[in-house]
Structures are given as C-alpha cells and as structure tokens.
Amino acid sequence: MRKSFENRVFVCSQTPEKLKVTKRGDDTVMGYHVMPLFVSHLKKLYQYIDVMFRRKDDGATFNNSKRETLGFFGHVKLMEAQAFLFEATRDEMYLTHLKEGIEFCRKRTVKRGIEDWWSVDFNRSSGWVESNHLGILALSVYRYWHITGDSTYNSWVEKLMLQIPKNRDETGTYKIGYGTRGRQTDDRRYLADHAELLIGFYSLWKLTGREEYRKRYKEIFLFLDKGFRALGGGRRHAWVVGPYSIPYGEGTRKEICNKSHTTYSQFFISRDIVLTEDKERYDKLVQSTDWILQEARFKDGLIGYNRKDDKMLGWSIYAACQTYWTYLLSRRDDYFLEAIETIQAVLTKQQANGCIPPFIPHSHAIDWTSMEKNAAGLGEIWQLTAILEGLSLCDLHLKPQAVSVWQLHEGDPSIKDVLYEEDKRTLHIALTGEHSETESYRIISPGGQFVRFVCSLPTKIKHGYLSDGRPFIDILISREQQEETFCTFSVIHE
Numbered sequence: 001m002r003k004s005f006e007n008r009v010f011v012c013s014q015t016p017e018k019l020k021v022t023k024r025g026d027d028t029v030m031g032y033h034v035m036p037l038f039v040s041h042l043k044k045l046y047q048y049i050d051v052m053f054r055r056k057d058d059g060a061t062f063n064n065s066k067r068e069t070l071g072f073f074g075h076v077k078l079m080e081a082q083a084f085l086f087e088a089t090r091d092e093m094y095l096t097h098l099k100e101g102i103e104f105c106r107k108r109t110v111k112r113g114i115e116d117w118w119s120v121d122f123n124r125s126s127g128w129v130e131s132n133h134l135g136i137l138a139l140s141v142y143r144y145w146h147i148t149g150d151s152t153y154n155s156w157v158e159k160l161m162l163q164i165p166k167n168r169d170e171t172g173t174y175k176i177g178y179g180t181r182g183r184q185t186d187d188r189r190y191l192a193d194h195a196e197l198l199i200g201f202y203s204l205w206k207l208t209g210r211e212e213y214r215k216r217y218k219e220i221f222l223f224l225d226k227g228f229r230a231l232g233g234g235r236r237h238a239w240v241v242g243p244y245s246i247p248y249g250e251g252t253r254k255e256i257c258n259k260s261h262t263t264y265s266q267f268f269i270s271r272d273i274v275l276t277e278d279k280e281r282y283d284k285l286v287q288s289t290d291w292i293l294q295e296a297r298f299k300d301g302l303i304g305y306n307r308k309d310d311k312m313l314g315w316s317i318y319a320a321c322q323t324y325w326t327y328l329l330s331r332r333d334d335y336f337l338e339a340i341e342t343i344q345a346v347l348t349k350q351q352a353n354g355c356i357p358p359f360i361p362h363s364h365a366i367d368w369t370s371m372e373k374n375a376a377g378l379g380e381i382w383q384l385t386a387i388l389e390g391l392s393l394c395d396l397h398l399k400p401q402a403v404s405v406w407q408l409h410e411g412d413p414s415i416k417d418v419l420y421e422e423d424k425r426t427l428h429i430a431l432t433g434e435h436s437e438t439e440s441y442r443i444i445s446p447g448g449q450f451v452r453f454v455c456s457l458p459t460k461i462k463h464g465y466l467s468d469g470r471p472f473i474d475i476l477i478s479r480e481q482q483e484e485t486f487c488t489f490s491v492i493h494e
Contacts, residue, residue: 074377
C-alpha cells in the first residue's frame with residue numbers, strides 16, 4: 001500500500017552554501033550533486049529545431065535555416081541527440097523521430113555509404129562520404145536497438161561501417177572521406193573524426209558481440225592516445241586536432257602534427273571514454289577538462305571554439321557535460337559549480353521561440369558565415385543539437401541513477417544547486433534569488449516513492465509514475481511573497 005505524502009512547512013535555516021558535499025574523517029563522500037534536466041528549455045529548443053530544420057514528410061534535416069539543402073551531418077547529430085533525449089525523458093516523440101531519421105538514412109544509402117548532402121529534391125548530391133558520420137549513425141542505431149530491441153537496422157549499419165577504407169599501416173586509422181564515384185580519398189587523421197569512428201565500431205561490437213569490432217575501436221583509442229599532448233609549456237594536457245598526412249616524395253607520405261586543439265574534440269573523445277566505460281583513460285578526461293576550463297572558458301561561463309576566440313553555445317554545453325563527468329570522477333565541488341554555471345549561462349540566452357543563439361563573436365576569429373553555409377550542416381544545426389545532446393547525456397553515466405531533477409516551468413533557470421545524500425536518501429535543492437512567482441519541478445527516483453517533503457514556502461505536490469515505472473513527485477512552489485534571496489527544499493524517499 002502506498003504511503004501518503006506529508007506536506008510539512010518550516011523556515012529553512014541553512015543557506016545553499018552549507019549544503020555542499022563534505023567528507024568524513026575516513027574521506028568517504030556523504031553525498032553528491034545531481035545535474036538537473038531543464039526540461040522546458042529542452043522542449044522549447046527541440047520544437048524550434050523541429051519547425052526550422054526537420055522536414056515532416058521524410059524526417060530529413062535541413063543544413064541551415066534557409067532550407068536549401070539537406071545535410072547528412074546535421075541529420076545524424078540530431079538523431080544522436082534524439083536517442084539520449086528519449087533515455088533522459090522517456091518522451092516517445094524523440095523515439096519516433098529517431099526511427100524516422102534512421103529510415104531516411106537507409107533510403108539514401110548508395111554503394112559506398114551515405115553522401116554528405118542533397119538538394120531538397122534529391123536531384124543533386126555531394127558524391128562524397130564522410131566516414132565519421134557513419135560512426136554517428138551506428139551509435140544512433142545501437143541506441144535505438146538498446147531501447148526498443150528492434151534489430152531491423154543492425155545488419156544494414158554494419159555493412160555501411162565495413163565499407164570505410166582502413167589505412168594500410170599500423171596506426172589503426174581510417175580514411176575520413178572518400179568519393180562515391182572515384183578514387184579520391186581524404187586521410188587527414190583528425191582525432192575528432194576518429195572519435196566518431198571509434199564510437200561507431202564500439203556500437204557494432206555491442207550490436208554483434210564480434211571481437212573484431214572491439215579490436216578496431218581499441219586500436220583507435222591507441223591512436224588517440226598519441227594525440228594527447230602536453231600544452232602550454234607542459235602545464236596541461238589535451239587532445240590535439242592532428243596529425244594529418246601530406247604527399248612527401250615518390251609514393252610516400254609525411255605526417256605533420258597539428259598542435260591546435262578545439263573544445264568539441266575534447267568532448268568527443270571524453271564521450272567515447274564514458275560510453276565505453278574505459279576507466280584507464282578517466283584521468284585523461286579530467287586533464288582535458290582542466291585545459292578547457294583554463295584556456296577556453298570565459299568569465300561569463302561560456303566556452304570558446306578554440307581557446308578564448310569566439311563563444312560557441314553548443315561547445316559550451318559539451319564542455320559543461322564533460323565538466324560534470326569530471327565532477328563525478330573527482331567529487332570536487334568546484335567542477336559541479338563550473339558545469340552548472342555554464343549551463344545556466346547558455347539557457348538564460350534562450351529566446352521566446354525556443355532558439356538559442358549558436359555563436360557569439362568575441363575575437364572574430366571564426367568565419368561563422370562559412371560554417372552556417374556548409375551544406376553538410378556544420379553551423380547552427382550542429383550547435384543546437386550539441387545543446388540537446390549535452391544536456392541529456394551528462395547525467396546518464398558514471399554513477400547510479402538515484403534521483404534526477406527537472407525544472408518544468410519556463411523562464412530563466414532557477415536551480416542553483418542539487419545535493420543528494422545517498423546514505424540519508426535525502427535530496428536538497430537550492431534555488432536562485434532571481435525567480436518567477438510560481439515555479440514547478442519534477443523529482444524522479446528509481447529507488448522508491450517519496451514519503452516526506454519539507455520547504456520554507458507554500459507548496460502544492462502531486463505524485464505519480466512514469467511509463468517505465470519510476471515514481472516521481474511534482475512540486476509547485478509559490479515565491480510571490482518571499483523576501484529571502486534564496487530558498488531550499490528537501491525530499492526523502494523510501
């Protein structure tokens with residue numbers, strides 16, 4: 001028999017600063033911070049993408065808001081986000097759109113893969129395959145199969161990945177691009193591209209259990225390790241962009257190390273480490289995060305494309321996601337606070353139509369016009385899908401899912417900090433001083449039904465169950481008469 005909730009009201013005497021993680025004498029962590037899922041912001045942003053970039057009749061993705069061509073890269077990045085959005089929210093819309101996206105890819109398959117872009121009537125196409133895009137597709141198919149058990153697309157995506165030419169040396173690398181009608185290839189060995197190939201072969205291993213695919217993605221990891229280098233006089237380490245190869249003499253090629261490095265490369269490889277549960281490389285993830293925070297993060301919390309050049313909102317959420325993973329690995333509070341500050345810096349820029357500006361010039365080092373015009377979808381669509389993916393992915397891994405917190409109301413983010421004391425099964429939530437008159441939150445726990453709720457403000461509560469059986473409690477808080485600059489509330493579950 002279910003227990004009824006008690007709505008106990010009292011004036012909370014603890015400030016948010018006193019709700020931080022502390023350690024006992026034996027260095028045992030008493031609690032951990034939970035990353036909230038700002039569900040109203042996600043829904044509004046997704047609705048904007050659905051209107052501006054998704055074609056309803058076949059689920060295809062336009063490369064930019066002019067809707068002149070269809071881009072494959074933007075398409076698979078949207079599918080990647082849809083898979084994790086469904087797992088985070090259990091909203092069937094994301095799963096339906098994911099399947100439509102996979103079907104579109106299957107229909108556009110040609111002899112050597114799937115081309116980069118098409119005209120809206122399919123009378124023209126690029127004639128070029130970027131192999132790393134196929135790795136993202138394989139990840140999306142794997143996540144779809146993992147969620148639904150539907151194996152319809154498994155053998156098809158396996159055949160696609162097996163068409164990617166492997167370089168004939170001991171590097172474990174692949175051609176990152178090749179023509180569909182000729183012998184032209186691109187073997188610049190960018191780490192970010194190979195990170196996508198890595199997760200593709202990992203997905204094939206999970207789909208099939210074949211040791212060959214495990215060997216392939218492990219080889220790519222070894223290649224990526226060589227690109228993890230000391231930067232800034234040896235003070236910090238991060239993954240570089242290169243190496244890439246150039247013609248050098250008769251029948252030979254020379255490798256050149258490209259020492260530049262980008263924030264999204266750090267996230268791509270860190271994501272591979274997290275999704276493959278490669279614990280031996282967790283330390284590299286942490287060091288990479290330190291490079292981002294020291295070299296690419298601005299005082300307002302936003303992140304640069306490559307160091308502190310221009311601010312990219314998608315890369316900012318990627319970096320926040322990686323920073324939260326670093327918190328989960330290190331249990332250092334400052335990482336959590338950095339992550340949530342960056343997320344809030346992005347979400348406070350959301351416009352009434354759901355859009356979030358993808359690019360904020362600072363040094364004018366980035367040619368945004370060129371990125372936005374790219375026919376594959378390297379501009380706005382990539383930045384916006386990065387926001388969707390990063391927000392929904394950051395809290396899925398590295399720890400048991402004891403609780404999750406959603407902000408349901410619209411407007412600026414109002415969650416300042418969330419702390420879960422696992423031994424006491426108690427969740428503390430601190431809110432910002434800036435707030436709406438009424439706010440609503442959903443707290444989800446797979447561990448048991450919530451039995452007690454305490455708050456210093458007038459509240460209304462209701463409880464229920466999600467479609468996957470997890471119990472939740474919805475909380476409506478009125479701050480209309482509040483004079484305090486902060487608010488905390490706590491919930492306890494069985």
